[in-house]
Amino acid sequence: MDWMAWTWPTAAFFIIIVTTLVIFSVLAVKFPETPRKGVLGMETTRGDRLFITLLGSAFINLAWLGVVSVNQPYALAVCIAYALVVFRWV
Structure with missing residues (x-):
């Protein structure tokens, strides 16, 4: 390493x-899997939702670091909640 x-x-x-x-x-x-249409009105597959989750989680962590700058594990909890929302409704 x-x-x-x-x-x-x-x-x-x-x-x-x-x-x-x-x-x-x-x-x-x-x-x-066949694409499904979520609340955003666009068709997404599992891979699309994974990409949206990873991209959104990166922005959540960057925003958390810029605004709070401490307690980064709480940002992980927010990212997990975000991922659950994306995979369920997007």
């Missing part, structure tokens, strides 16, 4: 992202 001066939390983050992408790829092959 010294080749990029990564910390363990950074490495864990990317490992989780890669694991999530692998799981979603396996799910897409094993259980094909």
Whole structure:
């Protein structure tokens, strides 16, 4: 891990992202999905909702860091709630 001066939390983050992408790829092959229309009025698939969740979570964390700058674990709770909303209604 010294080749990029990564910390363990950074490495864990990317490992989780890669694991999530692998799981979603396996799910897409094993259980094909037809797009569904949510409250935004656009058709989305599992992968689309994952992308929306990851992008939104990045903005939530950046905003949390800029406004609050402490208690980052609470931002994780907000991101999890956001992910549940996206996967349920978007």
